[in-house]
Amino acid sequence: MTEILCRTKDLKITFPHRLGDFTAVHGFDMEVRRGEIVGLIGESGAGKSTIGNAIMGLLSHPGKVSGGRIDLEGENLIDLSDAAMARLRGRRIGMIFQDPMTSLNPLMTVGDQLAESIALLRDLPMSEARKMAADRLDGVGIPDAASRMGQYPHEFSGGMRQRVVIALAMAGDPDLLIADEPTTALDVSVQKQVLDLIRSICVERSLGVILVTHDMGVIAETADRVYVMRHGKLVETGPTAQVIHTPTEQYTQDLIAAIPSIERREDRFRNPAQKTGEIDQWLLQGHKDESSGDYVTASALTKDFATRKKSFWGKAGTFRAVDIPGLSIKRGEVLGLVGESGSGKSTLGRMMTGLVLPTSGNVRYDDHGPLADVRSRARRKALRRDVQVVFQDPYSSLNGRMRVDHILAEPIRFHGLAARSDIPRLVGALLERVGLPAAAGRKFPHQFSGGQRQRICIARALSVRPRFLLCDEPTSALDVSIQADMLALLMELRRSLGLTMLFVSHDLAVVRQVSDRVAVMKQGKIVECREAEALYDSPENDYTRMLLATAPRATGH
Amino acid sequence: MLERIRSDFWYELLNSPVTIISAVIIVLMIIGCTFAPVFAPHTPFDPATISIMDNNMPPAWQDGADPRFLLGTDLQGRDVLSAMLYGGRISLLVGIGAVALSVVIGMTVGLLAGYFGGMTDAVLMRVAEIQFAFPPILIALLFNGILKASLPADVFAQAAVPIMILAIGLAGWVQFARIVRASAMVQRGQDYVTACHAIGLPTATIILRHITPNILGPVLVLAMLQIAVAIVTEATLSFLGLGTPLTEPSLGALIQIGSQYLFSGIWWVVIFPGIMLLVMVVAFNLVADWVRDYLNPRLR
Amino acid sequence: MYFLLARLLQATVVMLCVALVGFLVFQFVGDPVLSLVGQETSVEDREALRESLGLNDPILVQYARYVVNALQGDFGISYSFNRDVSEMIADRLPATIELVMLSGVLSLILAIPAGIYTGIRRKGGVAQTIMALSVIGVSIPSFLLGILLILVFSVWLNWLPSFGRGDVVTVLGVRSSLFTWDGLSHALMPAAVLCLFQLGVILRLIRAEMLEVLRTDYIRFAWARGLPGQRIYFRHALKNTLVPVVTAIGLQLSSLFAFSIITERVFQWPGMGSLLLHAIGQSDIPLLAAYLIFVGLVFTISNLVVDAVYVLIDPRIRHGAH
């Protein structure tokens, strides 16, 4: 089928603003045919969702299409009235969003929502709509669909919810489906199933699909053709394989190069320029002689959380989030910790750094002895000076009400690491060390981009001259290109300062790039823990194998 | 002109004339009332300067008026305009003072409950619940009544304003405790707090220096609304005979006294103070609404 | 069941505390004896009365006596009415409940559509007008509003009666004045005054919730699914705004009772509020204590009801999920 279903021509989308209009999309051309999946890729803010929303006629306020056209089988959607556009939604064009958790009305049963859509879109009586709804649920692979109809969204798992969302979007049998990051919120294994579902629906119903994503891996595995966007402009387009393997534009090349590979360890993260200055000397000050033994050792560690009562009668139970026999990290080593969401990675990491006290078992530090003993104020203070954390979300990990220089000066002052008069200079030097201008200290966190904020977080962690750094998904909120910079910075710091690191991530590719050793977690247990290269090349555990197999890879990822 | 303004705050503010007017009114009222002795043409609370023979004079533009009294005089011969300014001072003092007290108690309780959770939270919230079972007006009524009855009358008369502040303030803290607790629970889970722990900062520092500034927004909004509510509550208590003393009436007490004259044609003793109270309260409400919207950019 | 019992037990303890505190502080409200007898009574007569009322016993003894009696359903005898307090409350309660219910229903009927409307048409002229009016509604002291209403509707227009409760009839076993025109005409102004404040509060709350909900993903998704606006606003959005609104209404209930004190005073409505003011004026301790316990009870029950309604509205709570 080569018939063009939907075409945008010279599409221009503007968000008027009092300080000058912001044009989110400049002259974008795209074609979608029946039965094909078109990938739309680009870094965050490139304008991908904006295009999807524009086709749906659901641009968020105050956005408007300021030029060009959107044709759906020859009809220009831009000329349509609101009412006409509303009739198209669901019937001709369907859309699904990133997060299946929030896309469903939590107060209505799944069956009601689906039957409602079907009844309205097809003018069917409710009873028939319900029957059809059950069929549809069955069609997207929900087992035991009839009895599942009466359940509420919260009773479904993430993957099932996303299937329900797809069934809902397909309720009116639209010709075009726009999927805006449909799997970003899902685990890799579930992600694969959902993508497969979209793929099969597309083929079965000869549907046109626009798949919006920032994940090259998803595109590589799913899309037939791909459009690469940057700053609202089309950069490059072509069949997926061609764009990925032989990109013509510099931007696309950079983008693809920045993707960490799950297949191999790449050199660009490990050979940074050597920068040793005064600040490094300060950072290295006051540490004991380095021994080469284990810096931190956990033994028979468990952590229980109280669960909520199941009912009025039930008793509060406990839920074991972590249960490991032992784990140790050598001085100067980077231990990668991978596993699905909820497997206990963060909890384990926090126990290893003493931020969370274990329910049983103990953590020992070479420098400070067992964690259990560190409850005294003075010893805890000493531990806090040596152990630091960098978090996933650069937005919530900085106090928005404090200026950056304050954020950085506070730990130095609190631990008395420098004379008061030296602190401003040190703060400036720290900022420069992580690649920011010293003047950045005068600003507030919200005045920085995500990547810059993450640098501030790292600077804050460094400001107490730590020996051990927990990085809890430090790059997963960042775009690939920024992610690469970040990883390079971390590796460089690790090398020049001899940091010991626990690197937590669900992104297997990223972990491969930075880790000496990797531990794989599943439901609170460590299923495999070995040298990184060995583990990736020849996984021994089934679960590890499954994880590695389902991870989408572009050239990697 | 507007396009030039880079700061969102000023832009949003200048785009909302209603808010500007309200804010200006609040500022003017606060200045006018605070410096009532300077602005008021008479000193209505000084019996030596008022004459019973001047009583019940209509506003200056009406027949039989005395030009000395722009808005007329009341039954005591007090200049209504001056009484309004002095009374407004008391109302504002009570409103702001009571809310300040509520904020202090509510923030303390809310922060402790929200930050520590567990038993602390359970106990504090039970206490709040008991308190909440009694609507503010009832608490203020009881509290005020009790003190009025148990303190010697002269002490009470001296202390009427502080007591009013105490009564209304004590009645209002729960609302603050609730929102502060909710915000504190959210903030506690934020990574920046964990980062503070990682640095080893003491809990008090974390709560005071890091969490508190982050929850001030909603507190500010609620405070503005509560000032309005407190002013009205004070007026209502005056209606029930528990407000400020006759000799130093607040705006609410003036209205209460004046409302008895509604049928007798001496309308100016109730209408003018009534308008002033209404304008004051509405202005606080409108500014609070705007701040709320401003703090929630999604609603802009 | 266990849960409910625990809740009830907890509530009882809370109420006992409340009663104790109330009882202790009421000792200072004033001397009941002086309110009971006139100026002309001699000092000895007053002392005798004080003794016979047990007012010379230690406070804790008085309280213990009170609790023991209260447990047997005996809240004592009102000093100023010479009647069983429980009987007094039973007499006055229906009037207040009637008023509170009428104004509650009125405010819901007006607040829900207005809240939804202002939430949807946030910038519209009508919506802005409604919001402005609601601010004024919250800002006028209710006693002043009441008196103004009386002036306009009773004195000038002579449309509505200015005070009291109208004819009471029994319909389906419920005794109420709301079933007759006379009764309704009496209740209209007090209910309107009482309603106005609630109206403003609830309307604003619904609007705020509506604004939040309308921005959620499932509403966006509902648009994308092609559902009509009506259905999205009234079926999807409204229900999701209800949980916080129900909480607020539950909490407002006790404040309705509180505000009814003023309304009842202005309109001479023979309910609990007038009773309380009378009791405060007369230092009628048994009546005051019973009133406090009663308000505690209303609050506790309304909390329980709110919890139950949550469960009805929100399946996530029903299933103990989080």
Place this chain on the structure above:
Amino acid sequence: ETLRMASQGDATSLDPHSHNESFTNYFLANIYEGLVARDKDFEIAGQLAQSWEQVDATTWRFTLRDGVTFHDGSAFAADDVIFSMDRALSETSNFKHVLASVESYSAVDDMTVEIVTKAPNPILLNDLLDLMILDKQWAEANGAVEPINLQAEEKAFSATNANGTGPFSVVSRAQGEKTTLAAFDGYWGETGNVTEVVFTPINNAATLVSALLSGEVDLVMPLPLQDIARVENGAGVKVVSSAEARTMYLGMDQWRDQIIESPVEGNPFLDLRVRQAFAHAVDAQAIIDRVMQGQATLATQYVMDKVSGYNPDLTRLEYNVETAKSLLAEAGYPEGFELTMDCSTDRYVNDGQICQATVSLLARVGVKVNLIAQPKAQFFPKVVAPDFGTSFFLLSWTPSTMDSLNVFQNVLGTRDLENGKGAWNISGCSVPEADALAAEAAVTMDAAAREKMLQDAMALMVEDVCLVPLHVQQLVWGAAEKVEVVQHPTFEFPLEYFNVN
């Protein structure tokens, strides 16, 4: 005809011996009757007593009225009178004072009662005005033998039920809400055309007046002064007013060596010139004109003209700021002084405002007054016995017997709390000669001589400026045009004389 009346308060009880409070007493006077009562012209006349004779100086014999029945139909007889007297003297009664002068009483026969007083009592009849008679059998049957005792529940029957011989019987009663009375068919005397009375208390003054203006009630008592003009101009409504027996006065501490709540050394009021200065400084006429809206008359002494013992020769010290200042200067206070004044805000007509006016008037002569205006619930406990915790205050008195002896015994006479005298002499003034005259008058049966004694005593008290008399307030009612009322200087409202046209 139905008469709908309203007032700011309600009767506190239906028991005629339990609450001695004037509104309650006068309300009950329509339901219960005494041996004697005041007639339409305010003269004491027989009610349940047909006639009486004085057997000797201390013995009175009352012949009871024939054919009188109680509301429940039972006949009235001497045993009911004896029972009621017993009851009035019982432990829980609030009316022991009405029989304070009585040595003994007995039923001579079924229709005759004899009362023996301890000493000659010229005003026995006045005392007996407040003694209500109830039915012995009814009281015994309903456990109401004693006036209600707040502890015992079963005795509360009489608080909510009544069975008198009066012109009206109680149909329904919800205290604080509504009380309905119906004309009693079997009433022995003449009545007006009122067949039903619906009484509603309305606490809020504005509501009270609007109820009258909107025609929902026919009679409002008292009418708030500020609304007089409105009612006068209103269609179908009128203002009815007449002098009331209540005299307002300012009291000054004359018994402490050091006045309280004041920075001044000693007690300035012990100096007659200071008291005179206060009397000169307070422009009572201005207060009447401005605060009382003219609804009061200037008081020259401590009782009004209808009270026996009123001395027509007395005059008030005239308002004169200069005189007041020079008197103060002579007394050693050329700059005036500072003191605290206690005042109720909800007891008398415009009491708070009167005090405020007083404060500003005194300010003119350099006396700085800190006013404590408080509700009566706080005011009375503070100022009455045993503390008398005030040095300057506003108070008033109504001699319920309409005889100044009552004033001497309670307000003006030297304090003698043991013997129940001067309990309301908060000023603590004491003029022994006046005390002596009053004591003599108390046992003098010759009306003219007695009157002279009381007048002389009053002159002595006024000369001493024991109190600063302000005004005699008017009884002001608002009524529908069609209502015809009878007003007495006391607050009585004898409904049997009322008519609705």
